[in-house]
Amino acid sequence: MAGAIIENLSGRKLGVLIVFLMLCQLICFLVGALIAPAPSSVMSILGTKCIDKNYRHDKWYWTRGKGKCQSIGDYKDPKVVEQDINANNIIFSFQIPSPKDNTVLDYSRWHQNLIAMMHLDIQYHHEAKFDPNALMTIEARLGYRNKGDPEDRWVEYASSTEERILDCSIDPIHKKEEYMYNCSSVPLFELGSVHHDFYLLNIRLPISTQEEPRDPPTNDELGYLTDVWVAFIHQNGGFTKVWVSLKTVFFPTIVGIMVWFWRRISILSRPPALLEYMLMVLGAALTILNCPLEYLTLYFDCPWMTVVSDIRQGLFYASLLSFWLIFTGEHLMVRDDIERNKVKVYWRHLSAVLGGCLCLFVFDMCERGVQLTNPFYSIWVTEIGTNLALAFIILAGVCAGLYFCFLSYMIWKVFINISSKRQSLPAMSTARRLHYEGIIYRFKVLMLATLLCAAMTVIGFILGQVSEGQWSWDENIKLEYTSAFFTGVYGMWNVYTFALICLYAPSHKRWPKDQDWPASDNCDTQSSTGEEIEFSRLATEPSEMSSITAFAQKAATD
Template identity: 75%
Template sequence: MAGAIIENLSGRKLGILIVFLMLCQVVCFLVGALIAPAPSSAMSVLGTKCIDKKYSKDKWYYPRGEKRCRSISSLDEPVVEQDNIEANDIIFAFQIPSPKDNFALDYSRWQQNLLSVMHLDIYYDDDAKFDPNAVMTIEARLGYRNKGDPDTKWTEYASSVEERTLDCYIEPRHMRAEYIYNCSSVPMFELGSLHHDFYLLNIRLPMDTAKESWGFIHQNGGFTKVWVSLKTIFFPTMVAIMAWFWRRISLLTRPPALLEYMLMVLGAALTFLNCPLEYLTLVYDCPWMTVVSDIRQGLFYASLLSFWLIFTGEHLMDDIERNRIRVYWRHLSAVLGGCLCLFIFDMCERGVQLRNPFYSIWVFINISSKRQSLPAMSSARRLHYEGIIYRFKVLMLATLLCAAMTVIGFILGQVSEGQWSWDDNIKLEYTSAFFTGVYGMWNIYTFALICLYAPSHKRWPKDQDTQSSTGEEIEFSRLATEPSEMSSITAFAKKTAAD
């Protein structure tokens, strides 16, 4: 009898494989913990108040370098009254990255992306009525410059007039001129590619603002190098294991089973996720890279959820005829519909959402009930199926662990966005180790599934004794003996359900 490799693998070989995969998992965690820095860094930049009574949209205002703008440090300076400076005459300039220890810094293309949030300090004024929830109109202009360019050469990257709703409040006892409104940070823009060395942001606001600071969050180049290195290793590995798996399938006389198709879909989605497209950003400006990354991760999540659903359904061990995709159309429609909604939300809100059901936990209950029929079997068959169930439970434990870590990884990714809000003091030094560990776990888990569920060329001998100790004959006619059979554990379960 021939089945999947997991059903014919000896305990010693299975133990060696588990130890090897666990070592690979530990290495992935250690790479993130010992080599990679934190995934992202935040930098707060205080805006320079450039003044110009003859403001021009074609003129750049920058605080450092030759021909820098005329600026003031406070709205209380005498020049404000002398020149009758109004809010529309003030341009807030942010030249990034800021120098450190009198050393000019520049962005690296390894840093991949840049997020920006704005924080306003607005003084309370008895003479001016301010709506704490007002809609603020922002005239923004973003430019860039590269090394070797003169200080005056700034090229426009994007410009827009945006509206943002403020969320400010002030306690009644603080409604005096020297107090400032407590305003929430306002997200502004996101760059999916840091292709240039320096960036300049010019902002005009239609109100008197005491101080405006911006937070710029970028991915660390060191983390990107480690992340892309892992992808470079995992990508050819998954391509090779998928080619090996499909070759073994093609040698059989039967068409591929549904579970085998789903393994190929899962492997293809993970291979697409592993493809190190980030190398393109080192040569080309790829502002769409963030969207592509979200799509790749979304496809993998959808494939993983669909695989878990079908994987569990194929091993429910009931008398329902399965191995057909239409049997799962309701469940898959729910998964795909949910993923589609999340994709639309992602395209609109730039967030990633995940709903990960632990549907596979019910398989343990079903297996335990089926195990009660084992004592009625002959010795050879009982030992064979006990070995299969043991291996299957080990695999289900890995499935639950993978599901739990995936959910935790998603939540951690969402929590890390709390850095956008400067009211939160979040320290995530362990994030790199967790992210690289979960990413490695996805590859190791898929690698193990493809290896263990590949068709085996081994056969186990038939047992001629088909009578139990009670003299009752056990019929196994539904357990096929040809290489074209389904998984033995599934066939056995379906037979016991029918009995």
Template identity: 60%
Template sequence: MKLFFFSAPAPTSASTVLGTKCYDRNYNSSKWYQSRPVKQMCHSFDSLDELESGITADDIIFVFQVPIPREKTILDFSRWQQNLIGTLIPEVFYDENDTGKQPSSQHDIETQLTVDARLAYQNKGDPDDKWTPLASSVEERKLECSILAEHRKPGYQYSCSLIPLFELGSLHHDFYLLNLRLPNKLAGKEVNRGLSRLENLMVAFINQNGGFTKVWVSLKTVFFPLVVVALVWFWRRICLLARPPALLECCILELGAALTLLNLPLEYLTLLVDCPWMTVLGDIRQGVFYASLLSFWLIFAGEHLMDEVERNRLRAYWRHLSAVLGGCVCLFIFDMCERGVQLTNPFYSIWVTDIGTNLALAFIILAGICAGLYFCFLSYMIWKVGSWTQCVMLRVSSAT
């Protein structure tokens, strides 16, 4: 991104990490399995064929330790990187016992994947074996894989869809450790029975680039006081008039206040304290700004149409503004159902169950309907403004 003399890298970067396969016959949910350093490394293996007899999926742990070293240099995360998203990439190979595509499915493999996930963090100066638990959860995800007919042979790999795993709204610590299990039994119930030959798990870790954040926050730091000064000057001039502020002038003040809130560089706060709610707060700030902007457009067009009796009254626009309010409420509820819950459980996703998916789609569709009604209202009002302007011009020309 380039703006004037500012130059920044891409907003996000991703690194794909192949999970280290470890096994422990006496699996302990309070023990953290790590892939480095060598002294703390778990009992690892490369292939399922290397496992001792009696080892089951309950004893296998997939370990992801990030960031990974580069050129023998230990790297760490920066708080400027703001957030971290994990996406699961399974490597499933064809097996002779696979039954193929089911009549009711478009995929060769379509099953529920039960994941026992644990996430921990470590800071510089901590002992190598000290990991502080951050989150743990047993989650279900949909696994959908397909394979071409000519590749239905042992050794060929399925093409599987990406699986959202977790989302952290704050990247406050230096190192993170992710332990994943795909158990056969959980709470006395058999799970993960529809899997084929799963050889590896990879996780794509996506984070915001620190350089981009620095440029973005610098722009906010510059424009925030400028907008505040302009807003104070504007309202001071309005207050000096001999009449009360007009509705349109109040809307301009509201829009300026929403823009000021959006430009407030709260990202500096993440450099000092852990702020997992920053992503939710950012969504709310953007929602307030867009709601103010959409309302301003409606009132700006309407003030050119209303007569002297109706003009300058907010309640005259209640039908039009109800579309804006309805859309904002739907999107806010959807955001709270997804990212609001992730504040306590970063592994949560509303899309993993049929009920959650239908609920999310319902709110999105309702918001889309409100958006459609809004643009119908706005287009109609703009058309009426144009027609009214033409009539006035014709009257003026005929009078002269």
């Protein structure tokens, strides 16, 4: 029987391969820890209060450079009284990025995405009408310009009138003048690419007046609003460069090992086994994930890149989770009269995985899909949407944890199954017994590596969901995300997939038949003729891809 490389590779060569893969894994962690900066940065900017008695919706208000707006420091400024300024005449302007140490900064296309969260400073005032859960109407415009453009030339990127719900509170003992309410941040916009050098955000909180009557009245319960802050979160360019560099290295590597693997499969006289098909599916999904499409953002405006990245990662998750179920199931080989090596045997398991991934896709399209046309849209703007989003994230985390528990149970059953089947080993010849004991040991190590990879994947998925959601639900969650974790887990996926494809490729070596074993083992062989004949018949089945499954099947039929 030819078997797989993991069964026939010498111990020295296998050790060299494992050391090489571990070094690759270590390098991925070190690259993230020593070279890459933090994955993202936050820039909190206080809005400049621009005033204009003749406000127009098509006019831009900026704070630096030629033609900057007329501004006030606070509402006690004499200009407020002189020009009879009200809320409709105040525009909060945010020109980003802000200068640092008298140096003009600009955004880089390596920054990839830009998220904005708005926070209101509302001061307690006994005469101000305030509702802690008031519905706030926001008129927002986002513009851009590039290097070399005139300082007063801003081009509109998007504009929208949105509604957000406040979530404010104050300690009763602090209900005094000049004390601030504790208000949660609200999502403002999200861009899937940062294609331009400078951005300008104008925000107006209109109220109902005789000049601008509104039915029903808007923003009449916001209290004494003193300032507006916006936190701009972007992915660090240095981290993006490291991330894309890893993709550039892994992409041709996985493509090459897949071509090599399929060439070995195609020269066999038997059709490919189910696990071999699943390895190709897993490799294809990882190849799609590895494809460095981020290079396109350096030359083109790609607001859809975030959605595409989520879809690619979802495809990989679906492939990886499905592979683990089939991988453990094919090696379980319990006495259940089920014909293995067919996808339909696992339709319940795969339906659950694909159903969960489909729900994630629908949820993502409800948020980021709509943002392709309106970056100011957010599913978190209503109480129902917020509760639905939170419930979905919590449910996704619980399902990921339950999946890991179920996979751990299946792997435990595989270990119990293989251990119970080892009772037939003493009846075999010494050389053959040592051969299968080595195979079982290697297989157990591989299953433990699978369990470790599954644990890291589930932890990474849960932390990723919390990382994306914590800005929206504005909880005081202190999570230290390091570049080493992200690059390490990403490298682990590639190393693990590379190892599986390499070790489970068909081997060119063939173990000798019973009569070809050394003469010193003939007594053992003769004492177990029935066992050897039965084993040989099962080991040469054309549907098997490795002798470990044949061994498990053989003991299951005893």
